[in-house]
Amino acid sequence: MAGFEELVFSGVQPTGNLHLGNYLGAISRFVTMQENYSCIYCVVDLHAITVPQDPRLLKDQIREVTAAFIAAGIDPKKNIVFNQSQVPQHAELAWVFNCVARMGWLSRMTQFKEKAGKDRENASVGLFAYPTLMAADILVYRATHVPVGDDQKQHLELSRDIAQKFNNDWAEMIAELGHGAEYFPQPEPLIQGPATRIMSLRDGTKKMSKSDPSDYSRINLTDNADTIAQKVRKAKTDPEPLPGALEGLEGRPEADNLVGIFAALRDMPRQSVLDEFGGAQFSTFKGALVDLAVETLAPIAGEMRRLTADPGHIDAILADGAGRAEAIASKTMNDVRDILGFVRRP
Structure with missing residues (x-):
């Protein structure tokens, strides 16, 4: 993107029970991206509290996502890996963007309508303003690219609208302070081949989810080799051979x-x-799928168990990443305060 250094930002909520869908849809792609981009990977725990959370579980879930990042192959020295709440500039810029975004923009966000359901009057303001915090997550680092799934495309479009409106509203000060024609980039979606939408192993019409009551509906990233094999063999199929x-x-x-x-x-x-498998019965295909899934996932599960057994090590990685992230974010917020006309500490 012209005038801005290429930087990727991506976040994962610490919702617990990471599964195959999370791995194939997001985490495995993060590993690939680090080869070509400077990357910031964030565990977005501020987003998590837009709905009720058990604080005793949240810490473990933050550490589990971090362990999954590292076990899958993300290098926390080459990239920045941290949890969002350790960098207060996310929340500060989100407030600024609350004052930039329009109520009508947020009211059109379909994900809020889906999550709030019919009882919107009782939904938290945080859930409604979730997209402005997401915009702040990205733009506090002036990130140029964001890997997004179908459910986040609308939020990224809003981030672009917020960036453009900020640049337009304060264009005179942005130029006067030597930042050029615009301060924030308009982040682009990063598409890496066809998106993989992983469905339930018990019902191919429903997305794989941690909330499904049947553990056989999903392969958890913490499952061992025997459990992975059992779940694949029990996955629902039909009687016809593969086409x-x-x-x-x-x-x-x-x-x-x-x-x-x-x-x-x-x-x-x-x-x-x-x-390779057209005409084969599912018993043959599932055998090959078991071998492939175990070969790919079992080492990740083992490394996750090793990492989560040492929470102090994970916390040290998060603290180091937060320090490096805050060095970037604080520079952005100092610029934003000057652009807005705030009096700040020298």
Whole structure:
């Protein structure tokens, strides 16, 4: 992006029970991104409290996400890994953006409508203002790229609108203070190939979720090799063999899901999976999928267990990352205070 150093920001909520969908949809992509970009990876615990949380569990969940990052291959020395609440500039810039964003913009956010449901009057203000905090997360580092799934595209568009309005509203001061034509970039979505939408192993029409009452609906990142194998073998299928072409998966959600999981784990097109297994019975295909899933995920689970057994080590990684993140964020906030006309400490 012209005039701005390329930087990727991404965050994951500490919701507990990270599963295969979280890994393939986000964390594995983070590992790839660090090869080509400067990256900031954040455990967004301020976002987590927009809905009720058990504080006794939240600490463990923050550490679990951090452990998953590192176990999957994210290098906390090469990148910045931290939890959001340790860097107060996120919340400070979010307030500024609350004063930039318009009520109408936030009222159109579909995710708020889905999460609040019919009882919107009892939803927290934080849940309503969630997108302005997300904009602050990104823009406090003046990040230029953000990996997003379908459920966050609208929020990223809002971040771009907020950045543009801030730049327009204070254009004179931005230029006067030597920041050029605009202070904040308009962050771009970072798309890395086709998005992998992982569905439940018990119902191919529903997204894989930690809230599903059946543990057999998902593969947790902490599952050992035997548990992974058992869940794959018990995954729901249909009686027909695998087709040889993608159109043969239409109307077969469970078959489509398992083919998609195999393709994502091996990083290959779904059609290539059918080229290899078309005509095979599911018993044969599931055997190959068990081997692949265990080979990929079991080492991650083992490393996560090792890391979470030493919370002091994880906390030290988060503290180091927070210090490095705050060095960037504090510079941004000093600039923002000057642009707004605040009197600040020298």
